[in-house]
Amino acid sequence: MEMRDITFLIIGATKSATTWLQQSLQLDPCVYMPDPEIHYFSRYHHRGDEWYLENFKPDHKRLVIGEKSNSYLDTPTAAARIHQSLPNVLLVAQLRNPVERAYSDYCMLHRRGEATGDIERYLDPRHGVGGRFLEGGLYYQQLRRFLDLFPRERMLVLFFEDLKRDAAGQVHDLRRFLTLEENPAFEPMAQKIKDKTKPLVDARLRRLLKPLKPFIAPLRDTKGFEFVRSIVSAEFKYVPLNKELTSRMVGYYEHETDRLAGLLGRDLDHWLRAPLEDIKRQST
Structure with missing residues (x-):
């Protein structure tokens, strides 16, 4: 196993169903991915390539080898490290409405006991800027670091809401990007990976x-x-997003979302409307 054998990386974003993408790909006998997130190019780069490659145990019949580490997308140094070691790798990013993503990320750490119930401390742009919750949704800045080094055709950007509408189509697009052979019988994971309602x-x-x-x-x-x-x-009791906090988060992401829409050539205005519409529906 050598570095050049690694075909693709799923780089994030956190709380955007990338584990579902990974486990769907792992159903294909032509794909090999290690189960745990390795975080080599973000957190453990000091351990060296030999340590990184020890995480891969493919058999000789596997055709496409990759890994998923969500920390690659929002770690500023990861893009350059990946380009240095894997200049021809294919990159897969899956993005989610940044307000929803930040809230989901907060709920996960709150559930684990790693964040308190003071939601504004983490999600209010007046207090929480610089932390993982808000910074994790600055997708334009994150993707720009990769696209400054890699050709656009080597990156596939997927969206969480598209997965919710057409999961099979989402995986089909991913398989085609990875140049996997057409397989009409192939079906992605049907089960939800993580259930935050579980006691x-x-x-x-x-x-x-x-x-x-x-x-x-x-x-x-x-x-x-x-x-x-x-x-x-x-059952865990989550702190809800109120209207005022949601509005401040939408405002925080507005310029970043506009720049991302221009970069990707996709209308993302619904990202700024949807959280407020959800709050309005909950209050009626």
């Missing part, structure tokens, strides 16, 4: 039980484990 063990209890994780792991998927989990789990 969850309280974050404080999870921290207390963390030292016992190696001993508990073998018991997972057993009836006894699921019974105990059902007793100590509860």
